[in-house]
Amino acid sequence: MTNRTLLQFFHWYTPGGGKLWGEVAEKAVSLGEMGITDVWLPPSYKGASGGASVGYDAYDLFDLGEFDQKGTVATKYGDRQGLEHAAKSLRDAQVRVIHDVVFDHKMGADDKERVTVQRVNDDNRNEKEGDPFEATAYTRFTFPARNGKYSKFVWDKMCFSGIDYVEDPDATGVFKILNEYGDGEWNQEVDEENGNFDYLMGSDVEFRNNAVYEELKYWGRWFAEQVPCDGFRLDATKHIPAWFFRDWVGHVRETVSSELFVVAEYWAPDMGALQAYLDKVDNQLMLFDAALQIRFSQASKAGGEFDLRTIFDGSLVSAMPDKAVTLVANHDTQPLQALEAAVEPWFAPLAYALILLREQGMPCVFYPDLYGAKYTDKGTDGEDYEIDMPIIEGLPQLIEARKRFANGPQTDIFDDPHAIAFVRHGTAEAPGCVVILANGPEASKTIELGADHAGKTFHDFLGHCGEDAVADDEGRVTVRVNGGSVSVWVPKEG
Template sequence: MAQRTLLQFFHWYYPTGGGLWNDVAQEAQRLADLGISDVWLPPACKGASGGLSVGYDSYDLFDLGEFDQKGSIATKYGDRAALERATTALRDVGLRVIHDVVFNHKIGADETEPVSVRRANPDDRTQLDDQIINAKAWTRFSFPGRGGQYSRFVWDARCFTGIDHIEEPEEDGVFRIVNEYGEGEWHDEVDDELGNYDYLMGADVEFRNHAVYEELKFWGRWLADQVACDGFRLDAAKHIPAWFFRDWVGHMRETIKQDLFVVAEYWHPDKASLQRYLDQVDKQLMLFDVALCHRFHDASLAGDGFDLRTLFDETLVAHSPGHAVTLVGNHDTQPLQALEAPVADWFKPLAYALILIREQGIPCIFHPDLYGASYVDNGGDGNEHHIEIAPVACLPRLIEARRRFAHGSQTDLFDDPHCIAVVRHGTNDHPGVILVLSNGITFEKRVSLGREHAGAAFRDFLGHIEGEVFADEEGNVEVASHAGSVSLWVRSDCL
């Protein structure tokens, strides 16, 4: 696969008001010039909270900000016309458009209907009560504001496996809907957390219903007909049966284009779990390297107590590099979110340098690390918190360095617990680079480049260290990194 750099162009607290699609269009050229190749957009479909929805409370897949539903026409990010302009602007400058797909659940039903349910033990969903409860539930989605345009499909209780609320009698919990699918059991090929992690929230989609299965395939084809589409990010994959995405991704490639980029969010820090899922989907897609993201978090908190030689141990990118999307953070790990595991500010440049300069994996940039973010929300302690995320000052230079210098064969010099280096040796057409970083004291590292570099001068592309260093007659050069910092050493005649 050609060199790619993915940008997540949103975060959980991106300002409301419908401006994001316009921002994408305005930034398209700058991103292309910088070296971004793919832009991951937030969910474009109408959520249950309308114009305030981040997009993961999925309501109507066929409303891209076009219909008066849930209190607004536009989504949080803008209306359909603005979305079309944004995706066109990205394509016009050669960037690929990656859409967020939220299939696991639906929220904000239009009507209640009679259902029969069995209580599930919330701590072990495989334990279901024998008693059947007859009640009412919000499980009918008829989308009256859309009036059947694009799709006349109506979702009802037969389209869902479970819910978290019933009425008449009123009760909250986890309930398995009694229907003709799965012989009363949850889906297989899902994560085994809580016994069976099929159920997450809202009305959980029943993928064994053939009508549902076909509707979701139709929606994927429809979306690609409406707006520019070069790939998908699949939400909540650990809660969706692997056999469904195995078939759905294959169908999308057959009907849209074979080279679709697909990455799934299977949020599990265990590398073996990630590899097992890849096997289940016949390795048709990539996964975010959650294990590496957690390693970055741990290393940033431990400071010089962390052995940098072990940084990639038990990570997906170390074992399945062709299926790993590497990241430093995302909308779920940012402060005050459910999977909060932020990487400390001092370590972010080091982490980004590693995923951008090394050849293994496709790096993903998180919007606040490029643009910054400021927001207020309540934390787990019940108190209000004002969060400021400063942009990583050297991140634009690191992205540029990936485009210009991250070429050729690679040598990892992971030979010291507090200072490691990565050498990209370049090609006939592109120069290489030496990455060196330290989590402790200022450190120098001797690197052997070969006699073709004898006497060559090298300079820190990031400007963290001033001046030049020179290779000796054998092509050996001493390069350095300041304490808790990173430097990129490039031949001066290539700058």
């Protein structure tokens, strides 16, 4: 079976103008040939900011670029026809299609209504401040342009648990909406940051409302009928009760496909929190390995002072490899974003080798690392910054190496703080490789591959080391790596 490799085919600053779906379709064949098996697409439905929406300000889940809402028919990425063509092109290229899902909140309400709210302490949402009061809130979503097509469901104050802005009296903050759900308390089985992390932004969805629960299950079935769908990436799951996704994932697997791939964004480096969450969702999904991504960022900034033997310490992939989606960067960690934890360009090839060529985890490649990206945005200091994310040297070759050589059992040689290696021993049908990387000066290691490799010639698939390496009569081979680099030694053809 081909090693699965996921590509996040967008970033926070992906250019607008409805061009992305066309680019997906155009690149589908080349992605499949390279070794990409799954493509994660951005949110495909209408956001509150219309054609400028990255997609996480979810407005109408049923508008896939079909209705004139929020000032546009198409989304930032294109119209519904373009989405369908992009997804079909991926499928035709034998690439699975993974869709982004934002259930936590809605934004851009169509109407206001009177609500009763209770202000809470933003640093401890379990702590109430003052008395409940009546105010006007943007909590009614009627989607007039869609006019009931696909779903007649109207979202109102009974569908939301919290809000961050009210009028008459005007106030901002975090407000618990008081209705018949939860006895004035937030949802449970959410992350414990800020006491209770139910509230994130906008009109926060109330999952205890059974009508909401059934509508979101219906949407999952409906969406999979509209466009090719092989799985979902679930947004902001720290803020959504675990019981909801335990039920929702089971429901879509039962009604759509038992093979659906599901990965959740539960961005926490604490293994205890991740294991607890996986237990609550009956281990039905995978999680992004936030701890490993942070380690990569730290290692890239520390240079030769970082002990490479510890690179996987505290990571999800080391503790629960079958539940880990490993990554070097994503749209939240890229420069100028909320979880910024950039991996320096010199270290990025090493990090990618550590997720693409190992036996454990499912790797996710980030669009700018494969194709590059340039953008301008304001930093936290209010100043404008021009960001240039360069193409990561050798990344296409590393993806190809995963496809061709990341086979068989693995042996780690983590015996030096500045130079580590691992061996994929191959199978009877497919060759393996020896991966060596260094964050200090040039290094070499003698690897015992076994007598069946005696006399075989190896070369660096990445081309960083120009010489060949020949195994001796007992199958020992000495491989080299340049300083601050990575080499992938594979059997030489011919």
